[in-house]
Amino acid sequence: MGDAFKSSKLSRFLSVGSSLTKATAQLAVDAAKTKAQIYLDKNPEIKDMGLKIKASKEIIQTMGELKGAMMKLGQMISISEDIFLPKEISELFRDLQKNSPSMPDGEVRRMIQESFKKAPEELFLEFDIKPVAAASIGQVHKAKLHTGEIVAVKIQYPKIVDAIKYDFQNLHKIDRLVHLLYPNKPNIDGVIAELKTSLLEECSYLHEMEQIQFFKDTYKDLFPMIHIPAVHPEFCTEQILTMEWVEGDSYEETLQYTDEQKNFLGTSLYESYLFSFFELNRLHTDPQYGNYLFGHNKIIMLDFGSTREFDRDFVVDYAGLLMSLEEKRVDIYSTISKKLQLFKEDDEDELIIRHFNMIHDLYIPYTVDGIHTIAEVNPFHLFKDFIKDLNFKGRKSPRQEFLLLDRSTFGLYTKLKGWKSQINWVEGRNKFRNSIENEVKFKYQF
Numbered sequence: 001m002g003d004a005f006k007s008s009k010l011s012r013f014l015s016v017g018s019s020l021t022k023a024t025a026q027l028a029v030d031a032a033k034t035k036a037q038i039y040l041d042k043n044p045e046i047k048d049m050g051l052k053i054k055a056s057k058e059i060i061q062t063m064g065e066l067k068g069a070m071m072k073l074g075q076m077i078s079i080s081e082d083i084f085l086p087k088e089i090s091e092l093f094r095d096l097q098k099n100s101p102s103m104p105d106g107e108v109r110r111m112i113q114e115s116f117k118k119a120p121e122e123l124f125l126e127f128d129i130k131p132v133a134a135a136s137i138g139q140v141h142k143a144k145l146h147t148g149e150i151v152a153v154k155i156q157y158p159k160i161v162d163a164i165k166y167d168f169q170n171l172h173k174i175d176r177l178v179h180l181l182y183p184n185k186p187n188i189d190g191v192i193a194e195l196k197t198s199l200l201e202e203c204s205y206l207h208e209m210e211q212i213q214f215f216k217d218t219y220k221d222l223f224p225m226i227h228i229p230a231v232h233p234e235f236c237t238e239q240i241l242t243m244e245w246v247e248g249d250s251y252e253e254t255l256q257y258t259d260e261q262k263n264f265l266g267t268s269l270y271e272s273y274l275f276s277f278f279e280l281n282r283l284h285t286d287p288q289y290g291n292y293l294f295g296h297n298k299i300i301m302l303d304f305g306s307t308r309e310f311d312r313d314f315v316v317d318y319a320g321l322l323m324s325l326e327e328k329r330v331d332i333y334s335t336i337s338k339k340l341q342l343f344k345e346d347d348e349d350e351l352i353i354r355h356f357n358m359i360h361d362l363y364i365p366y367t368v369d370g371i372h373t374i375a376e377v378n379p380f381h382l383f384k385d386f387i388k389d390l391n392f393k394g395r396k397s398p399r400q401e402f403l404l405l406d407r408s409t410f411g412l413y414t415k416l417k418g419w420k421s422q423i424n425w426v427e428g429r430n431k432f433r434n435s436i437e438n439e440v441k442f443k444y445q446f
Contacts, residue, residue, distance in 0.1 A: 102134040103157055108141070111155050115237045123235070127153070133290065137202050137305060142245060150245040151232060154205065161203050168196050194400035198285070202305035205241040209233065211304040212243070218280060223272050225264075227300045248293030248300045255418060261296045266421025267428070268299055273412050274432035277405075278319065282309045285404035287411020308404040314340075318405075319433060320440045325363050330356050332444050341398045358382055366425040373423070374416045 108129060112120045120127040124143040131139040138156040145151055157163070201207060209231050216228040227246065235242035254265065276283050286306035293300035317336050324333040334352050337343050343352055362382065365375040416423070440446065 102131045102139050105129050107158055108155055111158060111239060115240050116235075124151075124153075135290075135303075137199075138205075138239075143242075145232070145235070149232075151235070152229070152243050152245045153235070154241040154243070156203065156205065156239040161200065164196075164199050164203065168192070191397055191400075191403050194403040197400075198306055198308070198404060204238055205236060205305075206238050208241060208303075208305045209236055211307045214282075215276075215284065215301070215304060215307075219272065222275060223268060225268050225298055226272060227298055228304075229300070229302070246293060246300050246302075248295050248298065251289040251292060251294065251415065251418070254294045257294075257296060257419075259420075259422070262419035263422045264297060265294060265299060266416045266419050267423050269412060269415060270421075270423055270425075271428045271432065273408070274428055277310070278315065278433045278436050281312055281315050282307060283405065283408045285408045287408055287415075289415075292415075306404070308401070308408075310401055310405070314399070314401050316436060316439050316443060319436050320444050322363065322433075323437070323440055323446060324444075325356070325360050326367055327446060328360070329446070332446070336444070340402075355386065358386055366429075369426050371422045371424045373420050374413070379413070 108131075109120060112118070112123060116123050120129070120143075125146045125148075126144040128142045131141050132152075133140045137160055138154050141153045141155065143151050143153050212228060212231050216230070219226050219228065229244040229246050232242045232244075254262065257265075273283070284301060284304060284306075285308045286303055291301070291303040293302065317340060320336050321333060321340075324330070324336065330353060333356050334343075334349070337352065337355070338345055338347075343355070362375065362377060362379055365372070
């Protein structure tokens with residue numbers, strides 16, 4: 001049986017404090033070796049990668065134990081690959097998606113009893129007390145209804161909402177440690193604000209139930225190959241979500257599929273992404289591999305706790321960025337990128353042109369007619385080269401919407417890249433972006 005979930009402000013504060021003490025102690029050792037007694041609050045540059053990894057492990061272990069915002073932040077850090085953090089450390093954060101301890105059996109029973117006034121054995125014909133998966137907000141159990149259907153029961157960690165609120169009072173400490181490790185990191189205030197909003201929304205399983213039904217209804221005709229599990233509303237509360245049990249292959253198993261099957265899956269994911277963003281203005285924004293299962297001609301989408309509805313003006317502006325790349329309009333690109341806080345008003349034209357050329361080279365292969373794979377160029381490496389000389393001091397993070405939009409986009413990119421899917425990119429774009437292009441042209445006078 002695992003340790004009781006730490007939901008109180010004091011217990012979470014002490015856990016973070018202990019972790020930071022151990023982590024900074026590792027760094028202090030290095031400081032002592034290199035001329036002695038430099039205090040961490042003076043931001044010394046720590047150069048020993050071995051000690052950086054030891055310090056990071058302390059933080060990552062605490063994130064996994066505390067779950068909530070701490071764990072989710074670590075998972076989000078992991079999708080950046082090695083743009084801001086060395087590969088050795090970003091890989092440690094990625095392990096948070098796999099190695100998260102579950103809550104004790106007694107807590108599981110108590111959560112069901114409080115929600116339905118029944119023990120698990122009364123509510124279900126069968127209930128497996130051991131979870132099949134544990135994540136940042138809750139964990140999933142397999143059960144059987146009295147009617148015979150096999151279901152997945154997602155149970156939220158007790159008092160997770162309070163825990164998340166406490167976490168956001170501590171995140172500045174994690175931010176401070178990361179700054180000590182890597183002084184030239186970007187300002188993440190916008191990221192934290194978006195993370196707080198999305199995480200608290202994820203804690204409402206009734207909200208997730210609504211999102212599941214929305215995507216299920218809107219996908220069923222256009223994308224019959226995408227299966228979204230049915231919900232059993234009578235077994236759902238704000239903290240418990242009961243859905244159809246589904247099985248399929250993991251993403252790793254799909255790598256053994258035929259090229260034809262991988263092309264079909266890749267095209268289906270790509271076009272459903274375009275439809276969601278440009279027509280629905282809403283995305284499934286938790287693209288980690290564990291939230292997808294597959295068949296040879298089927299995609300199963302799981303976990304709709306993290307979705308993002310985008311303001312229409314933002315979607316129009318984002319489409320404008322893409323169209324400015326296609327039309328080689330650096331002037332429009334500059335205007336929109338400043339509006340979306342990708343750049344400051346006083347940034348030099350040379351910097352914006354460099355960025356435009358980099359993104360143009362990345363994007364243009366997807367505007368070429370015909371069927372072809374994802375571009376061989378790794379965008380993470382290009383971004384890393386672009387930002388290495390960029391001074392982030394005093395620079396705001398981009399608009400909050402980019403956190404979950406980029407997360408969804410990177411998730412799509414990694415799947416298509418792994419499959420080496422042959423896709424007709426232009427055909428997909430014409431199907432699902434044409435509806436917004438007139439708005440863009442009117443707004444920015446293309």
